[in-house]
Amino acid sequence: MIDPINRVFTNVKTYVQTQYPGTTVKNSRTATPSEVPALCVIQIDMPEVGIGLDEGSFEDDVAITSTVEIQSYSNKSITEAKNIIVAACKAMRAMTYERIYGPGDLPDQSSPNVYRMVARFRRVIHSLDDVPRFTTT
Numbered sequence: 001m002i003d004p005i006n007r008v009f010t011n012v013k014t015y016v017q018t019q020y021p022g023t024t025v026k027n028s029r030t031a032t033p034s035e036v037p038a039l040c041v042i043q044i045d046m047p048e049v050g051i052g053l054d055e056g057s058f059e060d061d062v063a064i065t066s067t068v069e070i071q072s073y074s075n076k077s078i079t080e081a082k083n084i085i086v087a088a089c090k091a092m093r094a095m096t097y098e099r100i101y102g103p104g105d106l107p108d109q110s111s112p113n114v115y116r117m118v119a120r121f122r123r124v125i126h127s128l129d130d131v132p133r134f135t136t137t
Contacts, residue, residue, distance in 0.1 A: 015091035
């Protein structure tokens with residue numbers, strides 16, 4: 001099974017924390033993280049685009065469409081939340097993900113002092129493909 005989220009998460013975390021060292025990066029969705037500024041990287045879907053037919057194997061994906069949602073949070077300003085998500089967008093673009101939504105503001109009525117932004121990304125990944133690993137310099 002093709003499952004790129006660990007590499008995507010690590011790459012986004014590495015890139016964003018290089019730009020904004022105090023940012024907490026998590027791989028789970030939360031209404032409001034306990035530590036802000038924060039970034040949540042969640043794989044929301046990965047339907048198969050094709051299945052393997054050689055050698056009688058129907059269990060292996062040939063390709064999937066990886067859809068990832070990223071949310072940024074700040075308790076300082078919407079500008080900080082936007083700057084953090086823009087850094088995440090750059091990391092996703094470097095992995096050849098296409099942004100399909102956002103970044104957009106998500107007002108939170110339950111936590112009016114927390115600013116939140118969201119963006120979604122999509123990329124087809126096939127079994128011979130690999131999401132490149134970022135290196136820090």
